[in-house]
Amino acid sequence: MADDIANTMEEARFVKQTRNFDIQRVIVKIGSSLLTNNGRGLDRTAIYEWAKQIAKLHKKGVEVLLVSSGAVAEGVVRMNLEERPKKLAALQACASIGQMGLIETWWSALIQHGIQSSQLLLTHDDLSNRSRYLNTTGALTQLLEWRVLPVINENDTITIDEIKFGDNDTLGAMAAAMVNADLYIILTDQEGVFTDNPRDNPDAKMIRQERAMADYLFDIAGDGGKLGRGGMLTKIRAGRLAAMGGCPTVIVSGAIDDVITRVVSGEAVGTLLTTNDEDKIIARKQWLAAHLRMSGSLVVDAGAARALTEHNRSLLPVGVVEVQGGFDEGDVVEIIHQDTGERIAVGQVNFSSNDARRVARERTEQFDKIFGSSEERVVMVHRDNLALTV
Numbered sequence: 001m002a003d004d005i006a007n008t009m010e011e012a013r014f015v016k017q018t019r020n021f022d023i024q025r026v027i028v029k030i031g032s033s034l035l036t037n038n039g040r041g042l043d044r045t046a047i048y049e050w051a052k053q054i055a056k057l058h059k060k061g062v063e064v065l066l067v068s069s070g071a072v073a074e075g076v077v078r079m080n081l082e083e084r085p086k087k088l089a090a091l092q093a094c095a096s097i098g099q100m101g102l103i104e105t106w107w108s109a110l111i112q113h114g115i116q117s118s119q120l121l122l123t124h125d126d127l128s129n130r131s132r133y134l135n136t137t138g139a140l141t142q143l144l145e146w147r148v149l150p151v152i153n154e155n156d157t158i159t160i161d162e163i164k165f166g167d168n169d170t171l172g173a174m175a176a177a178m179v180n181a182d183l184y185i186i187l188t189d190q191e192g193v194f195t196d197n198p199r200d201n202p203d204a205k206m207i208r209q210e211r212a213m214a215d216y217l218f219d220i221a222g223d224g225g226k227l228g229r230g231g232m233l234t235k236i237r238a239g240r241l242a243a244m245g246g247c248p249t250v251i252v253s254g255a256i257d258d259v260i261t262r263v264v265s266g267e268a269v270g271t272l273l274t275t276n277d278e279d280k281i282i283a284r285k286q287w288l289a290a291h292l293r294m295s296g297s298l299v300v301d302a303g304a305a306r307a308l309t310e311h312n313r314s315l316l317p318v319g320v321v322e323v324q325g326g327f328d329e330g331d332v333v334e335i336i337h338q339d340t341g342e343r344i345a346v347g348q349v350n351f352s353s354n355d356a357r358r359v360a361r362e363r364t365e366q367f368d369k370i371f372g373s374s375e376e377r378v379v380m381v382h383r384d385n386l387a388l389t390v
């Protein structure tokens with residue numbers, strides 16, 4: 001196993017010195033340690049340098065969105081605290097103090113290049129609740145149309161565990177999916193993903209390119225430094241999330257000269273995590289299976305259960321005997337076996353709960369009568385949007 005990994009990585013390290021990118025829209029995520037000069041306070045020089053690179057891209061018409069961490073770390077500095085507080089209220093207070101500095105610095109750095117910027121503070125709830133998701137997407141789209149640069153962070157002051165992303169690597173990947181970004185760049189304090197944590201192992205080697213879905217990446221990704229949240233593990237997870245939307249990720253050091261412009265132009269710096277159509281579906285199913293909060297349930301008969309579990313089919317309305325809960329089209333629901341009451345799958349549903357109730361038990365041919373002839377939805381949950389849990 002270890003040898004296999006070494007071989008794969010050895011090969012991957014030497015492939016491609018340039019990358020064939022065509023980037024119109026890019027998300028750049030910058031971690032706390034980088035932004036705050038390793039906890040010494042906001043690194044204005046570095047921020048102005050990244051802003052200069054972003055401005056070059058902006059001038060060429062590339063749309064950039066920033067996910068900027070560092071609010072808590074900067075709050076800790078501003079309050080002269082010796083270390084990151086443990087108590088939630090103190091962390092939240094630090095975030096609200098530090099966020100002021102973060103936004104002010106980004107605004108000043110970008111306006112020097114004539115770029116207006118804006119602040120978006122998000123929680124997980126904002127992206128998992130459909131109407132809030134649509135609102136957020138609408139606002140983001142408008143900002144991009146106006147050529148304003150959105151600076152995104154987690155809304156730390158109001159987050160509690162259930163609505164937390166917990167790390168901005170994940171938030172960046174969700175943002176990438178939301179705006180259909182062509183590339184997700186994670187700037188961190190290491191040159192890329194190494195075969196082992198380079199802080200502990202000086203012999204660790206950098207991986208230049210790998211499939212985001214390669215499982216061994218989880219084995220080699222460790223924790224982060226004392227300022228960041230998730231270490232390499234959350235970056236690998238985020239790479240998979242981005243891959244689900246067809247977006248590749250580059251994990252790279254923010255200290256490299258002109259790093260952002262070089263990555264976008266296709267220079268092979270850092271680690272590239274790739275994706276393809278097949279991986280997109282695998283990643284999507286894993287994401288569905290990992291969903292904790294379901295918006296409702298579809299109870300299915302034995303025939304439908306067999307079609308799903310044994311024949312890899314989509315769920316048709318005719319097999320749905322009961323619709324439980326209230327949900328919107330596009331929400332994630334659980335699929336329950338009528339006879340056993342057991343959850344057999346989770347999936348993203350094509351109907352709202354009201355419409356699902358109208359079509360449950362109906363054969364496809366009846367749809368015209370229910371929805372009129374323009375209705376194209378015939379599948380309740382498509383098999384690509386369905387993850388088996390048995």
Ligand SMILES: Nc1ncnc2c1ncn2[C@@H]1O[C@H](COP(=O)(O)OP(=O)(O)O)[C@@H](O)[C@H]1O
Nearest residue numbers: 031032188194196197222224225228230231232
């Ligand atoms: N396999 C690995 N390759 C590179 N870095 C790793 C690896 N495993 C763990 N790390 C650690 O992850 C850290 C980056 O994560 P983190 O401290 O959360 O930074 P950020 O603030 O940029 O999100 C690195 O400094 C490194 O110590």
Ligand SMILES: N[C@@H](CCC(=O)OP(=O)(O)O)C(=O)O
Nearest residue numbers: 032069070071072167168229
């Ligand atoms: N929202 C938090 C960032 C948390 C986080 O993910 O930090 P990091 O691992 O440095 O990107 C803050 O601004 O302090």
